[in-house]
Amino acid sequence: MLDFSSIRTSEGKLEIVNQLLLPHTTEYIEIKSIDDAFDGIKSMKIRGAPAIASLASLAVADYLARALATSPSPDWLETTDAFKQHLEAILAHLFTARPTAVNLGAATRRLSNKLQTLIDAGKNADTIARELISEAKNIDAEDVGRNKLMSKWGGEWLVERVKTQGGSDTDLNVMTVCNTGSLATSGYGTALGLITYLHETGKLQRAFFTQSTPYHQGSRLTAFELKSLNIPSTMLCDSMVGSLFQHHNIHAIAVGADRVARNGDTANKIGTYNAAVLAARHNIPFIVVAPVSTVDLEVPDGSGIPIEHRPAIEACLVRGALYPTTLNGEGAKEQATVMVTPEGLEGVYNPSFDVTPASLITAIVTEKGVAVKKSGEEVFDLTPIV
The missing domain is CATH 3.40.50.10470 (Translation initiation factor eif-2b; domain 2)
Known part of the structure; x- marks a missing residue:
């Protein structure tokens, strides 16, 4: 049975499996920042509409958890207005990583709506952050059941x-x-x-x-x-x-x-x-x-x-394991990226x-x-x- 998924969280770490290297190499990449999450989605190290929505949500949760554990607290946690402005910018940035997949937009909108609801309820910034962490984790957890x-x-x-x-x-x-x-x-x-x-x-x-x-x-x-x-x-x-x-x-x-x-x-x-x-x-x-x-x-x-529309070069390249199989010094299959078109090809759709x-x-x-x-x-x- 398949014993891993695209995302794993353990010991306070958020990681994704680098799908660009599968099926020959299983490599987990730690997501330490919002920019790491954006790059993982944009570069298709993680893909699939539900998975990228989960990663974006969990990255926000991780980011907020780190902020709450920081002393002194970041300036944007001092007031709800500053919190909203800061987080809305992050959510908007994550959404642009892959705009066709509506799940990503649905996840960022859900967190944005939750943020506004908590502000309207008069919650302080720390409480809002903690409740948003819970909401973000729920977005991920709900996926398997549905x-x-x-x-x-x-x-x-x-x-x-x-x-x-x-x-x-x-x-x-x-x-x-x-x-x-x-x-x-x-x-x-x-x-x-x-x-x-x-x-x-x-x-x-x-x-x-x-x-x-x-x-x-x-x-x-x-x-x-x-x-x-x-x-x-x-x-x-x-x-x-x-x-x-x-x-x-x-x-x-x-x-x-x-x-x-x-x-x-x-x-x-x-x-x-x-x-x-x-x-x-x-x-x-x-x-x-x-x-x-x-x-x-x-x-x-x-x-x-x-x-x-993806970069033209991506349609000109293929990545995979060398054949016949060649192992590196660590016993893993050697992989390579090769060009299957003439170099400098113009007019790629x-x-x-x-x-x-x-x-x-x-x-x-x-x-x-x-x-x-x-x-x-x-x-x-x-x-x-x-």
């Missing part, structure tokens, strides 16, 4: 759908995109959690997953998690999805989300839209699994979702996300249940699950 809930809702919905269409409910094949397991969350996962739930309940035959280039979250991270969990699985290149659908009986596509608009349009890892189009062509259910915090009711549709229209999505699952479109409609009413 992941298990949505995985169960989605898994049971899929099993029932297959049964009503005359299929077997004990040999399901489900494909996913990117990485949405323990490494992308605080534990268990969203779309990969659904696959894990089907495996645990004896309903899954095989999981399929795309490499998810250019960062290879699928071939590096999802492969690592599925192997650790002993879940039968098959990797495919992103360009092989259509062929898979032509030649294999795939019962569903399950993906996560970085932001879901009010009408159900969904931003997720680049390549998700391609898979959704092909799934529609082959009449395969396309399921989005994401917590309520991912649904952004302030954005009417996908056209209002900001799409992060490198968005991190694409938007899948609600019309191509069969179901959206949160911890509150499953939403499907009404007959004849192209968009979702997400009210029951938000």
Whole structure:
């Protein structure tokens, strides 16, 4: 079984596993400051919408705890006005690390709202800091429970759908995109959690997953998690999805989300839209699994979702272990970054996300249940699950 998550806290330390080095090297990086947290999120040492929201929250908690333990206290802890101005700047800074992922914004807004509520209640700065530390830790702790809930809702919905269409409910094949397991969350996962739930309940035959280039979250991270969990699985290149659908009986596509608009349009890892189009062509259910915090009711549709574009160089490089395997002096696998394009290539298109229209999505699952479109409609009413 996978025995670690993307974030760990012990002995007063906040650490993240450097996902850029997985699956060949497991290296934990200590987060000692807000800037460390920002860099970890921005550089994708940690990724996955729920996980980065947890890290941002825990980094704020750690920062406030350090401030409370400092003598003399920082100037910004002397008055509530100074406290608010200082913390609001920190929260705004963290939000800019990866703006597409709405969970990060939801976490920073939740802390900001809690701050204002405590100020309005007349609490002093020290008390506010302590209560914000508790709130920040709650944001992280709530993730695992809701992941298990949505995985169960989605898994049971899929099993029932297959049964009503005359299929077997004990040999399901489900494909996913990117990485949405323990490494992308605080534990268990969203779309990969659904696959894990089907495996645990004896309903899954095989999981399929795309490499998810250019960062290879699928071939590096999802492969690592599925192997650790002993879940039968098959990797495919992103360009092989259509062929898979032509030649294999795939019962569903399950993906996560970085932001879901009010009408159900969904931003997720680049390549998700391609898979959704092909799934529609082959009449395969396309399921989005994401917590309520991912649904952004302030954005009417996908056209209002900001799409992060990564530096061009990232699409030109690949990092991995040397092959054949070479060990360094400490017995660890040697890794290297190589360029797979001509040097100085111009005109690189490198968005991190694409938007899948609600019309191509069969179901959206949160911890509150499953939403499907009404007959004849192209968009979702997400009210029951938000």
